[in-house]
Amino acid sequence: MSGGAIRSVKGTRDLLPPETEVWAAVEATARRVFSSYGYGEIRTPVLEETELFVRGVGEGTDIVGKEMYTFADKKGRSLTLRPESTAAVARAFVEHGMAEWPTPVKLYYIGPHFRYERPQRGRYRQFFQIGAELVGDEGPLSDAELLLMLVGFLGALEFDDLVVRLNTLGDEAARSRYRAALTEYLRPFAAELSDDSRRRLDENPLRILDTKAPRERELLAGAPRLDACLDEKSREHFATVRRILDRFEVAHSVEPGLVRGLDYYTSTVFEIASAGLGAQDAIVGGGRYDGLIADLGGPAVPAIGFAIGQDRLIDVLPESFRRRHLPRTPVVVTPAGLVDAGALLALAGELRSAGLAVTMELTGRSVKAALKRAHRSGVRFVVLAGEEELELGRAQLKDLETGTQTELPRAALAAAILEAT
Ligand code: HAM
Numbered sequence: 001m002s003g004g005a006i007r008s009v010k011g012t013r014d015l016l017p018p019e020t021e022v023w024a025a026v027e028a029t030a031r032r033v034f035s036s037y038g039y040g041e042i043r044t045p046v047l048e049e050t051e052l053f054v055r056g057v058g059e060g061t062d063i064v065g066k067e068m069y070t071f072a073d074k075k076g077r078s079l080t081l082r083p084e085s086t087a088a089v090a091r092a093f094v095e096h097g098m099a100e101w102p103t104p105v106k107l108y109y110i111g112p113h114f115r116y117e118r119p120q121r122g123r124y125r126q127f128f129q130i131g132a133e134l135v136g137d138e139g140p141l142s143d144a145e146l147l148l149m150l151v152g153f154l155g156a157l158e159f160d161d162l163v164v165r166l167n168t169l170g171d172e173a174a175r176s177r178y179r180a181a182l183t184e185y186l187r188p189f190a191a192e193l194s195d196d197s198r199r200r201l202d203e204n205p206l207r208i209l210d211t212k213a214p215r216e217r218e219l220l221a222g223a224p225r226l227d228a229c230l231d232e233k234s235r236e237h238f239a240t241v242r243r244i245l246d247r248f249e250v251a252h253s254v255e256p257g258l259v260r261g262l263d264y265y266t267s268t269v270f271e272i273a274s275a276g277l278g279a280q281d282a283i284v285g286g287g288r289y290d291g292l293i294a295d296l297g298g299p300a301v302p303a304i305g306f307a308i309g310q311d312r313l314i315d316v317l318p319e320s321f322r323r324r325h326l327p328r329t330p331v332v333v334t335p336a337g338l339v340d341a342g343a344l345l346a347l348a349g350e351l352r353s354a355g356l357a358v359t360m361e362l363t364g365r366s367v368k369a370a371l372k373r374a375h376r377s378g379v380r381f382v383v384l385a386g387e388e389e390l391e392l393g394r395a396q397l398k399d400l401e402t403g404t405q406t407e408l409p410r411a412a413l414a415a416a417i418l419e420a421t
Helices: 019-036 050-056 062-067 086-095 140-156 172-192 195-203 205-210 214-221 232-247 310-315 319-325 341-353 367-376 387-391 410-420
Strands: 047-049 069-072 078-081 105-114 126-135 162-168 252-254 266-274 282-288 303-309 331-336 358-360 381-386 394-399 405-409
Touching: 019 105, 019 126, 019 140, 019 310, 019 319, 047 050, 047 086, 050 062, 050 078, 050 086, 086 105, 086 126, 086 303, 126 140, 126 310, 140 162, 140 232, 140 266, 140 282, 140 303, 162 232, 172 195, 172 205, 172 214, 195 205, 205 214, 232 252, 232 266, 303 310, 331 341, 331 367, 341 358, 341 381, 341 387, 341 410, 367 381, 381 387, 381 410, 387 394, 394 410, 405 410
Parallel strands: 162 252, 331 358, 331 381
Antiparallel strands: 047 078, 069 078, 105 126, 126 303, 162 266, 266 282, 282 303, 381 394, 394 405
């Protein structure tokens, strides 16, 4: 069979070096910061039963309604490529009886997630999340500690232009009071709403607060406010979280319209955006989900968490962090004339042991061609080794940036290169 070249699936992409070094550095930073807060890594399967997300994330949400990669396996079971991991972590929490573990249970995850969305900048069908979940504590200190960890992580990546947006959804009773008030207010305007919003009026009216349609924004300006329906406990909880953030000088704004697109949220919700991305494109989303674990058949255990979109994060990653973590171009060891391959390998080995990245010119190119190629690939240092020099324990160090060439004892090569970079 013949055909055109096969390309990656729409909305997915290959991550290639040296960019993958930056991804790995971001992940290493996450692991370092999260473990300093007592979090341990959880790895859940990429595949789950579809039912988990239908019950966990909610039937009326965009994710479940239109974005899931759902298929029947060979035995006809309905499986879904995870669109998010909070429901999966909650499932694992119940499945492994983690309610018996010392609380709170602190877990983090890094990995691919899948949503069938229209691909565009910062929006992919396979995307990566770095997330954390704190399970088993309902107090505001946990919210604050989780947010401080998140802000600390972003600070370690050298971000300084981030905006934390916060809101509180109150408890279930407050939300249901508010749902009723909002539906009653919007119902007479139903004909002026978009199809999506009209559908949401019955299924999930809070989601209408997210709308970007100008007419709907106008209508919402006169709508009842969620904070007017809040219960006293949620109000105090939220005030405490904000006080702690203030004390640690975490700049944040309260956004009464911030409701998040997943059904499991209760109480505190938040997003973080960067000035570098479109205003609507959050890098991080999260919040409390005090009822999810019970909804999935587990004990009544409160929890809070967040997920960072790693693709978006890296898209706006500060240049200072990126530059420090791009790999250094290797030193090229090049034979000058006929040289014993074993002697060259030994020389390369010495340089590697001294901490340098080294490649060897093994193609039999002329020295001139080798230097030209090294120059083109951005290499700065070439070590030229001739048979006789090697026997005398020496080699030539060529600096392609300055154009200088120096003969040095081989034991001094690494130090000279490290000193110059
Ligand atoms: P989410 O807001 O649906 O929340 O997703 C979190 C982040 O994942 C978003 O802010 C965004 O950066 C990234 N993201 C989502 N969809 C895409 C996409 N198609 N392409 C690229 N990036 C994307 C959750 O997933 C919740 N599980 C967060 C959470 C954890 N809440 C509590 N614990």
